[in-house]
Amino acid sequence: MLKLGIDVGSTTVKAVVLDGEQTVFSDYRRHNADVRAELAKLLQDVSRELGDAEVQPAFTGSGGMALAEQLDVPFVQEVIAETEVTRRQYPDTDVIIELGGEDAKLTYLHPTPEQRMNGTCAGGTGAFVDQMASLLATDAAGLNELASRYTELYPIASRCGVFAKTDVQPLLNQGVPHEDIAASVFQAVATQTVAGLAAGGPIRGTVMLVGPTTLTPKLTTASPM
Structure with missing residues (x-):
């Protein structure tokens, strides 16, 4: 199973997908205060890149805790x-x-x-x-x-x-x-x-x-x- 890390910061959102120790996807972009919309676009890009691959997600970052709780996804400080x-x-x-x-x-x-x-x-x-x-x-x-x-x-x-x-x-x-x-x-x-x-x-x-x-x-x- 691939691991998906999502970092929601004060000004940017980032995502990285790991296959073991190998990075198969990574990107980050400014969210311009519209965190959910930009994160949705980023995750769509992840989906297009990986297709139907199964991933194990986790959130981090100053804005990640609330989203992790809402989505029932692990959060790491x-x-x-x-x-x-x-x-x-x-x-x-x-x-x-x-x-x-x-x-x-x-x-x-x-x-x-x-x-x-x-x-x-x-x-x-x-x-x-x-x-x-x-x-x-x-x-x-x-x-x-x-x-x-x-x-x-x-x-x-x-x-x-x-x-x-x-x-x-x-x-x-x-x-x-x-x-x-x-x-x-x-x-x-x-x-x-x-x-x-x-x-x-x-x-x-x-x-x-x-x-x-x-x-x-x-x-x-x-x-x-």
């Missing part, structure tokens, strides 16, 4: 799911940093398991990146492309999108290159992760980065922070 798959596939990982659509999480796996999450503000998350990208008339992927060509970084507030906008707008008015502003936005996200999530705690060893535009996990070896 997202941090538990993320930690378990990391331990199985990337056992040397020391820290997981996940930047979701409207929340951010940092999980220490070694030496002692510990999980931290941002508060009510979406600073440094996917929503923050989207908002900053819109100021530059682009999207998250375009922001990434711009940042690859930067030459100088500027301080941008990362805790709140409103404060960040008051930093970005003067830079735009001054004619600062969009490339520099884009890179400064990502620097602000990194600063928020270290200052907000880690709260000054160490981020060292092998770090897994999982984000709203990340299709596969990224592993890196970090210098002590």
